[in-house]
Amino acid sequence: MSVTIRSIHTTIDEIHSEGGRPVEPAARVAVVLAVIENPWAGQGFVQDLGPTIDAVAPELGKLLSARVVSALGAPVEAYGKAAIVGLDGEIEHGSGLIHTLKFGDHFRHAAAATTLLPAVEKRAPAGTVFDIPLKHVTDATIRSHHQTVEARVPDAPRADEIIIGLAAAAQGRPHARLAPLASEQ
Template sequence: MSAKVRKIAVFLDETHLEMGRTIAPATRRAAAIAVIENPFAGTYQHDLSELMEIGAEMGAMLGNRAVQALGIAPERVESYGKAAIVGENGELEHAAAILHPKLGAPLRDEVGGGKALVPSSKKMGGPGQVLDVPLGHKNAAYVRSHFDGIEVRLNDAPRANEILVAVAVTDSGRPLPRVGGLTKKEIVGDDGLR
């Protein structure tokens, strides 16, 4: 692995009760986080290909850990998302380099496919900053019941010369979805939208 990883954390969120109603089976979201050294902290680097390769590593490693946290077969993953926070000595483009060109394909391999774009967010911040990881259905972006997100944070990351990278997956949509739109049962799965 080319990434210099300082820390890895995995979170599991289960909702069993919402507005006094039992959620059975529970809705579950998992997020895996890596805190890595930013090789370009404090300098301008035109060629960000090193971060792009790190993104591919993160997609595979974090995708695998998040699926393991749910304890399901990869094909049972319904939603996914990705996000990153760059420490103060980096730049927003460093997060973009990790998240966009190469993270998606290895993540899709870990979750049994996925035709829809992987929702993403990026920001700059320091230790303890909350990162919202957006979620969307992996095969059909228009499935409203799966428009969601999960918050992650580590009290000691990212430090100034680090990047915190997160991948999240679910085995369900939101609890008690009822805003209409395309349902999970109506997915065709050809274009990543419907």
């Protein structure tokens, strides 16, 4: 089974100033979102999602991880993922596609990451704004890299679609100055 992709959206944010001070180099975040046909749409309740996950998740993981790393144009220091399911689907449909090593390991390898890949998943109508959480790729306790990036596709997800996305940052928050977690333990 191959996934049916309706569109792919790539966003690159660069922050050049924060708090009235320059950010040098500019803080860079890339997001790649694929709007796909929900592979379970119109089938009613499907008990075993496994065969479709096995067929679709690796294809999406490979495609999106290559695109987001390329769009970032720098080594990945923070990362996250998303699944936004259209109103006729189940949250489990999106979760099934992104919460598998068959999907996430493509991004972990591309980012030289070892930590849990944080996620957002929800059911929502087209045009919903959602935040993708990001964490450091090798140490989830590094507070400077705890951040979110806002994403939206104006005409998606349609009722029978899912948005699957990846986000990558080349650094932590601009001018981060929170004490290390170890200082509170």
